[in-house]
Amino acid sequence: MYDPEPSSGRRVAWPSNGISEVPFRTYTDQDTYVREQERIFKGDTWHYLCLEAELTAAGDFVSTTVGEVSVLVTRDAERTVNAFVNRCIHRGNLLCMGRQGNVKKFSCMYHGWTYDLTGQLTGVAFEQGVQGKGGMAPEFRKEEHRLQKLRVEVLGGIVFGTFSDKVAGLEDWLGADVVRGLTRVMNRAPTLLGRNTQILPNNWKLYIENVKDTYHASILHLFLTTFKINKLNMPGGIFINPDGGNHYSFAKLDYEAETAAYKDEGIRAESDFRLQDRSVVESVDEYGDGVSVQILTVFPGMVLQQVRNTIAVRVIRPRGVDRTELEWIHLGFEDDDEEMTERRLRQGNLIGPAGYVAMEDGFIGGFVQRALQYNDEGAGVVMMGGHEAESQTFKASESAIRGFWKHYRALMGE
């Protein structure tokens, strides 16, 4: 395992064994960033790779990344899903440049080595030399070489992968609560409505913390209070797995009362601000359980959200200590009719890079990063709702953030 000597002598120092104070240097330190790639992204964690629906036919592939590492996901002739590192074993060239497609095999453009859909090396150009001269060293056996493999599991139509041989199976690792939350949302065949990528000028951890932060929503996102969007929300709760890093929070809504209230408002003009067109929030209880918001995270960098009728996966990809790619993968379901699709698209204004209740999350991490520039001594305070990372029945809490740090510190050995 990678274990660099601290090069600068200013290694991140945690104030205590606790998780309710987070050293600011964790967001700015280059050595920490390098260690995270090894210990977290290539460590004992499961990562979003793609949707199973993107790999319908044999030969379908998707190119993605786990942390900074380029990974290919394929469906082979036996219909098994495989994942392997997108790096030719010969001289390390990027094997496949395409984002997605269908192939019979992968051929490296540099010297023509070929691999099958499971990542096994199948061909070496001029292996026997030319006219009996040259060629591969006699002890080299193609059969003994393959692209570095990831373990793969599929849950709720989502393909997950891990570099780790020893991490528990996906469901055990997620924990029963989070499995329940994930399969609740992904309870039927999903369809891809589209993707958007946001470039965030901040450390990746500032974004995942923001997602787990139920405290800021009604304060930072003025849209919610201006239009009294969630005034008929009912109490929800937070579930956190024992390791701490996987969680979901939810809130319920009295959908019928909300519809009635809107109708009512149309008749008696209130002095409050009103939306001219309510279709951006007009929602249906598609799961039949009254839950209107469910935010689920999978450590370290995946989010599955249901915000009313918007369903999306968000993937957080570190791209340097102060740069993050946030991909939004917007979903519908195969049983959606045109009315439902249009509803999802209109509510889509709530989320994404231009989202009425998401726009602020795009810059707030960058503001923190800016404030920390050469000013990163000390620690942030994460004490709303106490010092532990337990499941809770109220949302004015930072317990899910503490859960992240609990899991993080265990993996980082800090």
Place this chain on the structure above:
Amino acid sequence: MTDRDEQAVRIGVQELSGLYAEIIDEDRLEEWPDLFVDPCRYQIISHSNHEAGMRQGVMYAATRGMLLDRVFTLRQANLYEPHRYRHVVGPYRFKSIERDTAIVHTHFIVARIMHSGETTLFATGRYLDDIDISGPDYKFRERIVVIDSDQIDTLLAIPI
């Protein structure tokens, strides 16, 4: 349609497109919804989503009400670091001109100027327009803003 009429339509369409850019760049967004008929279709969508036939974009309005709400929230209910745009629009490609309708594809680039003065190339792409030319004031029935890149720097607050 005579050549003369067609020439008038070309000039009218360019006027509308120029007015659109001026309204946004000079921060007169309250006038922006007036450039559309009701119902309408305004959408910002990435080239790759659009090419793949996927419908999810970044910003979407199907009615005048939705356009008004976008402007209102921009002013009152969203927070973002102050910035403005500068559009450069053209060339224009007139795909078809009929009695009531002009179909026009127009290239654009948009620079973003932060309040600090930092100026960056924010977006490039094409407007795919369906324009109602039946009245004296031309209006958009549909303006699909196809942005070339999937990547949006930080956030997208102001319409493109």
